[in-house]
Amino acid sequence: xxxxxxxxxxxxxxxxxxxxxxxxxxxxxxxxxxxxxxxxxxxxxxxxxxxxxxxxxxxxxxxxxxxxxxxxxxxxxxxxxxxxxxxxxxxxxxxxxxxxxxxxxxxxxxxxxxxxxxxxxxxxxxxxxxxxxxxxxxxxxxxxxxxxxxxxxxxxxxxxxxxxxxxxxxxxxxxxxxxxxxxxxxxxxxxxxxxxxxxxxxxxxxxxxxxxxxxxxxxxxxxxxxxxxxxxxxxxxxxxxxxxxxxxxxxxxxxxxxxxxxxxxxxxxxxxxxxxxxxxxxxxxxxxxxxxxxxxxxxxxxxxxxxxxxxxxxxxxxxxxxxxxxxxxxxxxxxxxxxxxxxxxxxxxxxxxxxxxxxxxxxxxxxxxxxxxxxxxxxxxxxxxxxxxxxxxxxxxxxxxxxxxxxxxxxxxxxxxxxxxxxxx
Amino acid sequence: xxxxxxxxxxxxxxxxxxxxxxxxxxxxxxxxxxxxxxxxxxxxxxxxxxxxxxxxxxxxxxxxxxxxxxxxxxxxxxxxxxxxxxxxxxxxxxxxxxxxxxxxxxxxxxxxxxxxxxxxxxxxxxxxxxxxxxxxxxxxxxxxxxxxxxxxxxxxxxxxxxxxxxxxxxxxxxxxxxxxxxxxxxxxxxxxxxxxxxxxxxxxxxxxxxxxxxxxxxxxxxxxxxxxxxxxxxxxxxxxxxxxxxxxxxxxxxxxxxxxxxxxxxxxxxxxxxxxxxxxxxxxxxxxxxxxxxxxxxxxxxxxxxxxxxxxxxxxxxxxxxxxxxxxxxxxxxxxxxxxxxxxxxxxxxxxxxxxxxxxxxxxxxxxxxxxxxxxxxxxxxxxxxxxxxxxxxxxxxxxxxxxxxxxxxxxxxxxxxxxxxxxxxxxxxxxxxxxxxxxxxxxxxxxxxxxxxxxxxxxxxxxxxxxxxxxxxxxxxxxxxxxxxxxxxxxxxxxxxxxxxxxxxxxxxxxxxxxxxxxxxx
Numbered sequence: 050x051x052x053x054x055x056x057x058x059x060x061x062x063x064x065x066x067x068x069x070x071x072x073x074x075x076x077x078x079x080x081x082x083x084x085x086x087x088x089x090x091x092x093x094x095x096x097x098x099x100x101x102x103x104x105x106x107x108x109x110x111x112x113x114x115x116x117x118x119x120x121x122x123x124x125x126x127x128x129x130x131x132x133x134x135x136x137x138x139x140x141x142x143x144x145x146x147x148x149x150x151x152x153x154x155x156x157x158x159x160x161x162x163x164x165x166x167x168x169x170x171x172x173x174x175x176x177x178x179x180x181x182x183x184x185x186x187x188x189x190x191x192x193x194x195x196x197x198x199x200x201x202x203x204x205x206x207x208x209x210x211x212x213x214x215x216x217x218x219x220x221x222x223x224x225x226x227x228x229x230x231x232x233x234x235x236x237x238x239x240x241x242x243x244x245x246x247x248x249x250x251x252x253x254x255x256x257x258x259x260x261x262x263x264x265x266x267x268x269x270x271x272x273x274x275x276x277x278x279x280x281x282x283x284x285x286x287x288x289x290x291x292x293x294x295x296x297x298x299x300x301x302x303x304x305x306x307x308x309x310x311x312x313x314x315x316x317x318x319x320x321x322x323x324x325x326x327x328x329x330x331x332x333x334x335x336x337x338x339x340x341x342x343x344x345x346x347x348x349x350x351x352x353x354x355x356x357x358x359x360x361x362x363x364x365x366x367x368x369x370x371x372x373x374x375x376x377x378x379x380x381x382x383x384x385x386x387x388x389x390x391x392x393x394x395x396x397x398x399x400x401x402x403x404x405x406x407x408x409x410x411x412x413x414x415x416x417x418x419x420x421x422x423x424x425x426x427x428x429x430x431x432x433x434x435x436x437x438x439x440x441x442x443x444x445x446x447x448x449x450x451x452x453x454x455x456x457x458x459x460x461x462x463x464x465x466x467x468x469x470x471x472x473x474x
Numbered sequence: 475x476x477x478x479x480x481x482x483x484x485x486x487x488x489x490x491x492x493x494x495x496x497x498x499x500x501x502x503x504x505x506x507x508x509x510x511x512x513x514x515x516x517x518x519x520x521x522x523x524x525x526x527x528x529x530x531x532x533x534x535x536x537x538x539x540x541x542x543x544x545x546x547x548x549x550x551x552x553x554x555x556x557x558x559x560x561x562x563x564x565x566x567x568x569x570x571x572x573x574x575x576x577x578x579x580x581x582x583x584x585x586x587x588x589x590x591x592x593x594x595x596x597x598x599x600x601x602x603x604x605x606x607x608x609x610x611x612x613x614x615x616x617x618x619x620x621x622x623x624x625x626x627x628x629x630x631x632x633x634x635x636x637x638x639x640x641x642x643x644x645x646x647x648x649x650x651x652x653x654x655x656x657x658x659x660x661x662x663x664x665x666x667x668x669x670x671x672x673x674x675x676x677x678x679x680x681x682x683x684x685x686x687x688x689x690x691x692x693x694x695x696x697x698x699x700x701x702x703x704x705x706x707x708x709x710x711x712x713x714x715x716x717x718x719x720x721x722x723x724x725x726x727x728x729x730x731x732x733x734x735x736x737x738x739x740x741x742x743x744x745x746x747x748x749x750x751x752x753x754x755x756x757x758x759x760x761x762x763x764x765x766x767x768x769x770x771x772x773x774x775x776x777x778x779x780x781x782x783x784x785x786x787x788x789x790x791x792x793x794x795x796x797x798x799x800x801x802x803x804x805x806x807x808x809x810x811x812x813x814x815x816x817x818x819x820x821x822x823x824x825x826x827x828x829x830x831x832x833x834x835x836x837x838x839x840x841x842x843x844x845x846x847x848x849x850x851x852x853x854x855x856x857x858x859x860x861x862x863x864x865x866x867x868x869x870x871x872x873x874x875x876x877x878x879x880x881x882x883x884x885x886x887x888x889x890x891x892x893x894x895x896x897x898x899x900x901x902x903x904x905x906x907x908x909x910x911x912x913x914x915x916x917x918x919x920x921x922x923x924x925x926x927x928x929x930x931x932x933x934x935x936x937x938x939x940x941x942x943x944x945x946x947x948x949x950x951x952x953x954x955x956x957x958x959x960x961x962x963x964x965x966x967x968x969x970x971x972x973x974x975x976x977x978x979x980x981x982x983x984x985x986x987x988x989x990x991x992x993x994x995x996x997x
Contacts, residue, residue, distance in 0.1 A: 076509025195509025
């Protein structure tokens, strides 16, 4: 069932093997958990089943807010049997929702596995509802279904749709630089200060904190990806004339430096200014990572598929923390977006794209690495087998990008090892 | 379509996974897309299981839909049987697979497997988790025992010389305190000389299910899960069902009496079996009298909790309800006995609205009500699923039996102010330390957070009544008087007074209005 494909045509290009089979990954709906915190005037309405609703609240864990800005329109027997018109029902639910939440400015209609299978056209629904709520609420439809997307790909679909929705708009100035991919507010603010100091601007973050201020790309816009899972978003931005800068991702001191350098070079920032701006935070980052490196050096690590952050994290841990990366499985591999990472990483193990759960678990059992990065459902079972684990969802929810988070990022990997070393029970 | 913000129950196939995960030697083949594997974390994170649940997800993708998903099902079935070597294979659909109608159950039964297959129909678009668990357990019991049902008219074989025995049915993975309830009830039965023949589904194997007919009776510990199975066993194997759920001192005594009567043995109640009665009668507990409680959760735990609250702690139950429509009747009946109308709803916001209207002093609920109560600044104890990781404690803490009653006394009273402390607080109301924002000393760690929550509650009371308050003002003396009312009832006093003022056309509230309102509402 495996097919080998070449990832890139560079000299040390690794073999990426596509492996099909049983998965244990979240679907794209899960990205709503962080997207709704980021886009503060948006509401995410999943059109799906009770499973979708249950997934969202299980993934959101204890993050129960007064009234969350996401919900599920749960399909029922009468919708499926054709006794109720799904579109009429959806209109009714949207009306109920918007009358209760008048402050909502953007409503995402999010497709799910069941809505895709019954071919419920949410784009059509968004168009119809847009006419009705024009000037008050912006309607955007995208799919987070698990038959098409895993975990972080949900954000890709969402952002790609936001970019497409802005197509042709000229009412606002296009920024010089778009930073694409959700980052914590604190990380955004840090990057904003650095770009200001470098004299690069105006810059804009995608997604913006409000639905109204999503950046509009233009022919002079440059794009830096802050997250590696944005294949379709990058395409959509390029489609509007923006230029995608090649860079590794801003994880670790080195990754952050090269990521900023790609923008600096593009905007003609002098080396002396670049060094002046980055010297202090770079030194801080190296120092902070250095403390953790002592604990991580020579430790063996394996990655099970989860977020598409696997390769950039492996690169950081290998190059800056001296860990031995022994196995990488990633849910989806985009050789173009990963080109700079692959070059930087150099000699690394071959990768699996997709992965069959039982085969991958057996592989980890055979390797017995010091640490396995894995999805939340698998972590305790691995621990019970005496294998230390790092649940990867924390790598999505915590601020890990940029110079001043590099030490924290390394700390996420050293903590399980320190804990295991300290426990006497 | 139904708009859902938070859901009390998962989909029915999560119930099926709970049954598979409860048992040994059972594997579930679930025809489902990749995202449905989130269910693993319910077990490994919330319940801290040390293994993945025994489930294989077929993981079909969009590109498979055009081709042959049935082929994928067959391959997954063979791979799962090969890898896990189950004694029984459960086969079912999740919600999306139900739509593509591959009939995985029929595929599995007709592909010549060496293991018995039990197909399950999960009705994802009309049913929910507890139903799915009950239905799956019933399918297993019936599937394995159907061929052994005695012919009509056959009398059960006499069990000469055997000690009396029962089956404990219903405890399951992700149930509420099931692990400890089973230990407690097994112990109590052993003291009466009654043996537990099989406990299922928790820790049972398919072979154990085959031994179910050997028992003299079935104990229906959790009707949500075991109801249909107990009925079927009663009809087909003439095993009586013991229906009293032993939660609380009174119910436990009744349960033991029902066991004794059903099995024809002696039971002599022992007045010192639980500490709850004495703790409840001791003077410190005087302060529990008439505490207003709101009870919400699954039917089994709500009915039991309402009875304990009323009869064993002398609380006042001001509202009760369940998210389970299937089990609503039992809750309605219990509510009627307390002069209440049960709230039957799985709409979290409606439950929140009712709680904030009733202004209880204690909420007994699920994980959801814990969040509601936290927001409203009301003490809360969790009594039912859905529950979170902290409700799967390391220590022995059953809900059932006499030890369960002790646990309940502690865990319901703990969030409240201790009696002596409440007394002192009333006495030294204006003392600089004993004031509104002083927290119970035994909850010191939460003091700071609680204080801001209390402020938030006052704020929300203000904003909620903003419309009414626009025309109403409090004069200085009335306001001072209001501050003297204990803070835990002050919100209610304020609302009542303002309502009374509005109804009687008073625009400036003075001390007299306050006490007239008090008299009006104390009727």
